[in-house]
Each structure stands twice: as C-alpha cells, then as structure tokens.
Amino acid sequence: xxxxxxxxxxxxxxxxxxxxxxxxxxxxxxxxxxxxxxxxxxxxxxxxxxxxxxxxxxxxxxxxxxxxxxxxxxxxxxxxxxxxxxxxxxxxxxxxxxxxxxxxxxxxxxxxxxxxxxxxxxxxxxxxxxxxxxxxxxxxxxxxxxxxxxxxxxxxxxxxxxxxxxxxxxxxxxxxxxxxxxxxxxxxxxxxxxxxxxxxxxxxxxxxxxxxxxxxxxxxxxxxxxxxxxxxxxxxxxxxxxxxxxxxxxxxxxxxxxxxxxxxxxxxxxxxxxxxxxxxxxxxxxxxxxxxxxxxxxxxxxxxxxxxxxxxxxxxxxxxxxxxxxxxxxxxxxxxxxxxxxxxxxxxxxxxxxxxxxxxxxxxxxxxxxxxxxxxxxxxxxxxxxxxxxxxxxxxxxxxxxxxxxxxxxxxxxxxxxxxxxxxxxxxxxxxxxxxxxxxxxxxxxxxxxxxxxxxxxxxxxxxxxxxxxxxxxxxxxxxxxxxxxxxxxxxxxxxxxxxxxxxxxxxxxxxxxxxxxxxxxxxxxxxxxxxxxxxxxxxxxxxxxxxxxxxxxxxxxxxxxxxxxxxxxxxxxxxxxxxxxxxxxxxxxxxxxxxxxxxxxxxxxxxxxxxxxxxxxxxxxxxxxxxxxxxxxxxxxxxxxxxxxxxxxxxxxxxxxxxxxxxxxxx
Numbered sequence: 001x002x003x004x005x006x007x008x009x010x011x012x013x014x015x016x017x018x019x020x021x022x023x024x025x026x027x028x029x030x031x032x033x034x035x036x037x038x039x040x041x042x043x044x045x046x047x048x049x050x051x052x053x054x055x056x057x058x059x060x061x062x063x064x065x066x067x068x069x070x071x072x073x074x075x076x077x078x079x080x081x082x083x084x085x086x087x088x089x090x091x092x093x094x095x096x097x098x099x100x101x102x103x104x105x106x107x108x109x110x111x112x113x114x115x116x117x118x119x120x121x122x123x124x125x126x127x128x129x130x131x132x133x134x135x136x137x138x139x140x141x142x143x144x145x146x147x148x149x150x151x152x153x154x155x156x157x158x159x160x161x162x163x164x165x166x167x168x169x170x171x172x173x174x175x176x177x178x179x180x181x182x183x184x185x186x187x188x189x190x191x192x193x194x195x196x197x198x199x200x201x202x203x204x205x206x207x208x209x210x211x212x213x214x215x216x217x218x219x220x221x222x223x224x225x226x227x228x229x230x231x232x233x234x235x236x237x238x239x240x241x242x243x244x245x246x247x248x249x250x251x252x253x254x255x256x257x258x259x260x261x262x263x264x265x266x267x268x269x270x271x272x273x274x275x276x277x278x279x280x281x282x283x284x285x286x287x288x289x290x291x292x293x294x295x296x297x298x299x300x301x302x303x304x305x306x307x308x309x310x311x312x313x314x315x316x317x318x319x320x321x322x323x324x325x326x327x328x329x330x331x332x333x334x335x336x337x338x339x340x341x342x343x344x345x346x347x348x349x350x351x352x353x354x355x356x357x358x359x360x361x362x363x364x365x366x367x368x369x370x371x372x373x374x375x376x377x378x379x380x381x382x383x384x385x386x387x388x389x390x391x392x393x394x395x396x397x398x399x400x401x402x403x404x405x406x407x408x409x410x411x412x413x414x415x416x417x418x419x420x421x422x423x424x425x426x427x428x429x430x431x432x433x434x435x436x437x438x439x440x441x442x443x444x445x446x447x448x449x450x451x452x453x454x455x456x457x458x459x460x461x462x463x464x465x466x467x468x469x470x471x472x473x474x475x476x477x478x479x480x481x482x483x484x485x486x487x488x489x490x491x492x493x494x495x496x497x498x499x500x501x502x503x504x505x506x507x508x509x510x511x512x513x514x515x516x517x518x519x520x521x522x523x524x525x526x527x528x529x530x531x532x533x534x535x536x537x538x539x540x541x542x543x544x545x546x547x548x549x550x551x552x553x554x555x556x557x558x559x560x561x562x563x564x565x566x567x568x569x570x571x572x573x574x575x576x577x578x579x580x581x582x583x584x585x586x587x588x589x590x591x592x593x594x595x596x597x598x599x600x601x602x603x604x605x606x607x608x609x610x611x612x613x614x615x616x617x618x619x620x621x622x623x624x625x626x627x628x629x630x631x632x633x634x635x636x637x638x639x640x641x642x643x644x645x646x647x648x649x650x651x652x653x654x655x656x657x658x659x660x661x662x663x664x665x666x667x668x
Contacts, residue, residue: 004244026231026336030343034072037344041287041351042068063135064354067125070118072350073177074342076224077115081167082187083225084108084341087233088180091248091490098175107181109171112187117163124155156193163190176490178499188218196540207539211393216266220349223259224342226252231339234332249331256302264295287352294345301338308334325426371537371608377445378455379612385442394543395439399432400662406474409481420477428472435465439546448536449610451600452623459627461546462522463634466553467561472493475501502567509555510566512578518584519556522549527589533601556582583632590628594621 042065088104127147129136147154168189174180195213230252233245271288302568308330406428410420437443438460446453475497482494491499500506507516526532526545535542559566560578595619599605605616613619 002535015036022102026339027342029299029336030406033340034076034343034347035069037069038067038072038347038351041080041348042354044283044351044549050209052419062127062194066135067122068130068350068354070121070125071353072347074115074118075346075350077118077345078187078191078226079221080228081108081111081115081164081225082184082221083227083229084111085167085171085180085184085187086222086226087229087248088550089174089177089184089491090181090496091251092177093491093495101177101180102175105171105174105183108180108183109168109186112164112168112171116161116168119157119164119377123154123161126153126157152197153194156197159193160190163187166190176193180502181496181499182505188221191217191221196538206273207543208393209270211543212269212273215262215397216270219259219262219266220346223256224346226255227335227342228339231335234335237263245316250549253302253306260295260299260302265298267291267295274445284352284355287348287355291345291348294341294348297341298338298345300336301341304334364467372448372510374445376608376610377449380446380450385446388442388445389440390442390445392439392444392546394540394547395435398476398547399439401435402431402432402474406472406477409474409477412481413477414493418480424472424477427468428474429470430470430563431465432470434460439543440464449605449608450613450623451605451616451620452626455623455627456630457546458523458526458549459630459634461549462553463637465550467637470554470557470561470564473563479565506566507568510559512559515552515556515559516578516581519552520582522552524585527593527600533604535606536601574633586631587628590624590631593624593627596620596624 060622084104084107088101088108092101092104123144125135126138127143130151130153131138131143131146133139133143148158149155163186164236167183167190170179170186171183173185176459192214195210195217230249233248267288271285275282275285275288377384377388406425410425413420438457443453443460447457448454478497480492483492484494485492511517526535531545534546558564593600599620601614602616605619614622
C-alpha cells in the first residue's frame with residue numbers, strides 16, 4: 001500500500017502507510033556503539049590507572065566505569081527530551097491540536113524522567129568517586145549531604161537533577177507549544193551547571209573554555225535530540241502531526257547545519273585552550289583528534305542527507321501527493337546510521353571529559369594571570385583603555401550576531417521597497433559598539449583590577465547600552481522584516497517572536513513594579529553581596545553578570561523609553577515617575593560606597609599585587625563618586641523623554657492603558 005496524504009501544507013497531517021513495515025530502529029546499535037566507544041576511551045584516557053591523575057581519584061574501576069556510563073545516559077536522555085520539546089515548540093504550528101502537543105510532551109516527560117534517574121546515578125557514583133568508597137555500600141547520608149550542599153560539583157549535579165524532575169513533571173501539566181518552549185529552555189539550562197564546575201574552570205583562560213563548552217553542549221543537545229526525534233517521526237509519520245514531515249526535515253536540516261558549525265568552532269576553541277595550542281602528543285590530544293574525525297563524519301552525513309535523502313522527501317511536482325514511503329525509508333536509514341555515529345561521538349566526548357588535559361609544567365604558571373585570566377595590566381591610561389583589548393567569550397558573539405541580524409533585517413526591508421529610519425540604525429550599532437568596548441576593550445581588563453573601572457563598565461552596560469539598543473527598535477524591525485506567511489514545518493520565526501512578546505515571562509520581566517526592582521537589585525544586590533567577588537574570581541560568572549546588567553536595563557527601560565510594542569505598556573503619565581524612581585537608589589549607593597571604610601571584595605583587590613595607582617579603598621571611593629554622578633546623569637537622560645512628552649501633551653491622568661498594544665504585535 002502506498003503512502004498517502006492530504007497535502008504538505010500547514011494543517012495537513014501525514015498518514016502512515018497502512019500495513020507497511022517500518023524502517024528498523026537504530027536504538028540497539030546506538031547503545032552498543034556508545035558503550036563500546038566509551039569503554040575504549042575511558043581505558044585509553046587513563047581513568048582506570050592505579051596512579052593518581054589530576055582531576056580524578058583512586059576509586060575502583062566499577063565506580064569510574066559506572067560514573068562514565070551514568071554521565072553518558074544523562075547526556076543522551078537530556079538531548080532526546082530536548083528534541084521532543086523542540087518538536088512541540090518549534091516544528092508544530094501554534095494552532096496545533098492540544099492532543100498532538102500533549103503526545104510530544106508526554107514523550108519528553110518520559111525521557112526527562114530517565115534523565116532524572118541517570119542524574120541521580122551520576123550523583124551517587126560521583127560521591128563514591130570523590131570519597132573513594134564503594135558505591136553500593138560505602139556512600140552514607142552525611143557524604144551525600146556534604147557532596148550536594150557544600151561542594152560546587154555536587155550543587156551543580158543537584159541542579160541538573162532538579163531541572164530533569166521539573167521537566168518530567170511540568171511536561172505532564174502543559175499542552176501548548178509556548179509551554180513546550182518554556183520547558184525547552186529549562187531543559188537546555190539544566191545541562192549547563194556541570195560546565196561551570198569542571199576542568200575548564202581551572203584554566204588561565206577559563207572564560208573561553210567555559211563558554212565554548214556551553215555553546216558546544218547546547219548545540220550538540222539540539223542536534224542529537226532533533227535527529228533522534230526525526231528518526232522516530234520518520235518511522236511513524238503520524239507523530240509529525242499537522243506539520244508535514246518533509247517540511248520538518250527541511251527546517252531541522254537548517255538547524256543541524258547551524259549546530260554543526262557551532263559544535264565544530266566551539267570544540268576547536270575549547271581544545272585550543274585546554275591543550276595550550278596545537279598539541280596532539282598527549283592522550284587528551286589524541287582523543288580530541290578522534291572527536292574531530294567523528295565530527296567530520298557527521299558533517300559528511302549531513303551533506304549526504306542534502307544530496308540524497310532530503311530531495312527524495314519532496315512532493316511530486318504538479319501533484320499534491322507526498323512522495324512514496326521509499327523516500328522516507330531512505331531518509332530514516334541514513335539518519336539511523338547517523339544516530340549510531342552520533343551516539344558513539346557522545347560516548348567519546350563523555351570519555352574525553354573523564355580524561356585530564358596535559359599538565360602545565362611546574363614553574364611556568366603566573367598565579368596572578370591564572371586568577372585574572374590575563375597578565376596584570378600596567379597603570380591605567382587612555383592608551384591602555386583604547387588598545388589593550390580582551391575579547392569576551394559571551395558578549396562578543398552576541399554583539400556580532402546582533403549586528404548581522406539587524407543588518408539583514410534592514411536589507412530585507414529595503415529590498416521590499418520599504419524604508420527604515422537611519423537614526424535607528426545609528427542608535428542600534430552605537431549600542432553594540434559601546435557594548436563591545438565595555439566588554440572586550442581595555443575597560444574589560446581594568447574592571448577586574450579597579451573598582452572604579454568596574455563601576456563605569458556597569459553603568460555603560462545597564463544604562464547607555466540599553467537606551468541605544470531600544471532606540472534602534474529591533475523588535476519592530478523584526479516584525480516588519482520577517483515573512484508573515486505560515487510555515488509548513490511549524491511555527492515561523494515571526495510567530496515565535498510574537499509568542500515570546502506575549503508570554504507571561506515577558507510581561508513579568510517588563511512589569512512597571514518588577515523591572516525597577518530588578519534594576520536596583522542588579523546594583524545594590526551585586527556590590528553589597530558575595531556576587532562581586534565571585535564574579536571577579538570566576539571569569540565565566542563575570543561575563544554572565546555583564547549580560548544580566550544589559551538585560552536588567554532593557555527590561556527596565558523598554559516600557560519607559562522603548563518604541564517597540566509591548567502587550568502592556570504603562571500609560572504616558574506613569575512613565576515619568578517610573579523613570580525617576582531609581583535616582584534615589586543610585587544616590588544612596590554612591591553615598592554608602594564613598595563613606596565606607598571597608599573595601600568591597602577586599603580579598604580580591606588587595607591580593608592582586610597591584611603596585612601602581614591609588615589604594616583599593618581610595619579607588620573604591622572614586623568608583624562610588626562616579627556611580628553617583630554618572631548614575632544621576634543617566635537617570636536624567638532616561639527621564640528626559642517621558643518628561644518632554646509630559647510637558648508637551650500635559651499629564652493625561654485619566655488616560656487608560658492602551659489595549660491595542662497587544663494587537664500591534666501582529667499588525668507591525
């Protein structure tokens with residue numbers, strides 16, 4: 001019996017071939033291949049060696065082998081759970097039947113439950129590995145309590161287990177694509193905590209090591225999970241739902257290409273940092289070469305798909321019929337082999353994580369450079385601020401991505417014969433330029449050494465950068481530039497953007513009460529808590545803190561000065577007090593810092609060995625004065641726009657919040 005369909009457009013579900021045998025599942029082959037590769041890599045990497053190896057312990061082979069298998073199982077289960085959530089959130093249209101979305105969410109819940117079990121197994125084996133006791137009889141409650149609550153590795157694994165449980169439970173309680181999107185973010189965030197506590201955090205340039213690994217892990221999860229789900233859907237096309245299977249494959253192919261690029265580049269950067277250059281003479285280097293070869297093979301499979309299997313899935317020209325099941329079977333067979341290779345590659349990566357990188361020769365470490373991530377800079381000067389650049393691994397890619405996407409949007413509008421104001425273009429790229437200078441220029445180096453430089457960096461990122469970016473109206477540009485036509489393979493980028501703007505999370509983040517509180521907390525809560533010193537000691541946390549400053553400023557200023565649409569924007573009469581409410585907090589903060597007799601993050605600033613410039617306390621007082629003065633100036637600039645509008649139009653005390661704002665999101 002041939003494969004039939006009602007068409008490949010949106011809202012046309014695929015029908016499975018009645019009575020036809022499904023293509024063979026690759027799951028058994030993937031499990032066997034991954035276990036064999038994992039055993040070989042762990043053995044070759046020296047994890048079973050009786051000698052003490054830096055970063056590993058003397059625990060038995062059963063514990064070490066069980067830990068590697070549990071980690072591999074956790075990685076695979078988390079990736080497949082993310083794949084099902086990706087299918088429900090992106091590859092299904094927004095008006096997909098709730099029953100179909102629930103079907104995918106139930107599959108995600110099952111895999112998330114398996115992920116939770118594997119994560120708990122990782123906790124048990126890790127505790128046994130750390131304390132050097134048998135996992136079955138030696139791990140006590142006190143050991144687990146100490147491991148989970150007092151050690152960074154244990155806290156990270158606890159967060160992973162909690163994220164897995166949350167996805168498993170919440171996936172049973174939601175039935176919307178937007179809910180699936182939220183759970184997808186939770187699942188992706190749940191795989192990251194161990195990245196911030198592994199070998200990468202102990203390196204001189206560990207910010208690059210950590211964030212290259214973050215990009216590597218996230219891209220691999222989407223790539224692997226998406227392909228596994230496509231194989232499952234290809235064996236049972238009804239599971240593709242209202243989006244046609246060929247269209248879903250086409251969209252995944254684009255995503256897989258991007259993931260392949262990210263995995264390759266991030267893997268090269270991470271290996272370069274860990275090996276200190278091109279060094280393949282060690283066991284770690286040899287495994288990196290093997291992993292690179294596996295990635296090349298996977299890239300070959302992607303090329304093969306584009307040349308052979310994907311064209312066979314396209315409908316017959318001139319008809320509404322879907323291709324016969326032969327095209328689908330060809331795709332599934334190639335994808336099945338690719339899944340096996342992917343599983344083996346993930347096993348290799350898991351074994352690589354259990355292999356310590358080459359040791360740095362004794363006497364070659366600069367302890368200050370190890371703490372800072374770069375040599376201690378000389379005296380501060382305008383020349384040093386302008387020329388002594390230090391690219392940030394988190395913010396630099398975001399700046400480049402923002403520049404490319406905004407330029408593509410303007411170009412698309414102009415090709416369609418529609419204009420876009422030049423002042424908005426100037427404002428957007430001006431904001432990106434300030435962000436680049438503040439996070440990758442000389443100021444970024446000195447922000448780790450001088451409190452005053454850190455304050456200037458904070459103000460630029462939380463006030464000036466958000467004002468300029470919002471003046472560029474990026475959301476309005478995206479709504480006008482992105483195509484309006486619905487997609488056959490799920491929700492389009494425009495639909496996803498509108499859904500995000502209408503989400504409860506966006507409404508809460510930009511709420512006129514919540515946003516100012518978060519903005520003030522990002523100042524007082526950061527400097528008057530251990531977060532300041534933590535961010536200075538951990539470069540990855542420092543980069544994340546700078547990103548939070550930008551997001552807090554955007555959330556606070558968007559309802560006040562932004563021109564982009566929001567579902568709920570405060571009325572004009574409320575914007576003036578909303579803009580002025582943070583001024584007293586900046587004033588109080590400046591007074592407290594200037595009048596303080598104690599150095600904030602004293603253990604950091606006093607032990608750097610800086611012999612030039614003013615003392616840490618004097619520099620802190622300078623920073624407090626700068627924060628008070630520049631903060632007030634920035635607040636006045638924020639107040640200027642609503643105040644000018646208020647003086648021009650008068651205080652419309654009885655004007656209600658415009659209810660048409662939500663409709664504007666779809667009409668732009």
